[in-house]
Amino acid sequence: MVDSFRRDGMTFDVLDAGPPDGEPVVLLHGFPQDATAWDRVVPALHQHGLRTLAPHQRGYSPMARPRGRRRYRLxxxxxxxxxxxxxxxxxxxxxxxxxxxxxxxxxxxxxxxERVRTLTAISVPHPAAMARAVVTSDQALRSTYIGLFQLPVVPERLLLAGNGAALRRLLRSGGLPEDVVDRYVSRMRQPGALSAALGWYRALPWSGRDPVGRVRVPTLHLWSTGDAFLGRAATEATAGFVTGPYRLEVLEDLPHWIPELAPDRVAELVTAHVRTAQRP
Structure with missing residues (x-):
């Protein structure tokens, strides 16, 4: 079991729990979350004998917040x-x-x-499907915030003004519980934390130079119809970029924050996906 790991002179914190000899499941959070986004999911995974490793990713671990946009590329x-x-x-x-x-x-x-036994993508479509949807659907309108987040200084000032009032409203409007909102806002108010988290968006010009190709591993794609940021067009186009076994699961009327708002369903689907593709 590991509570941290090092890479490139940085230390990343990890929440590693469950049966040490269980099938390992790596849980990767998004913005502006952290590894605790999975807190309501992991107990059920552990009950099914799965080990979970949830890192605080680059920009979120206090000792892994490098300077420079390129250091956050994909x-x-x-x-x-x-x-x-x-x-x-x-x-x-x-x-x-x-x-x-x-x-x-x-x-x-x-x-x-060769390093991925199964893949479960929650909310987000395949990047190539996303790029296609931006020019063929309403996805460009849904993604306008991405342009804002790439600007220098401005998003930090907007989101953190008034002790993070705007960020707090954004998360509340998505239906997140108050304790979860408090936790995420508190982390983003740490010195340099929000700028580091926004580095993922600001690195997009460099990330785009490394296209994500077709995926051959068994894949589960979980999307919710109430997601304000990610629409149906990219979701439905994703199947065209997976050559391995693929399944789309749609949750009705749920906002973007699926791990926090539907943890039991996430755990159920992930467990079933793992079980269908377990290696000897």
């Missing part, structure tokens, strides 16, 4: 997960990602299929 964030697997002595694992964590999961499945 090649770096995927390499972080490979370093976690190496530190835990795991040749491969089941990978589950939500939001930005889902994009990392897609990249891992495409670039390093």
């Amino acid at each position: 090649r770096e964030t995927t390499a972080d997960v490979l370093a976690l697997l190496d530190a835990a002595g795991l040749g491969s694992a089941h990978v589950v990602g939500h939001d930005w964590g889902g994009i990392v999961a897609w990249a891992l499945g495409a670039w390093h299929p």
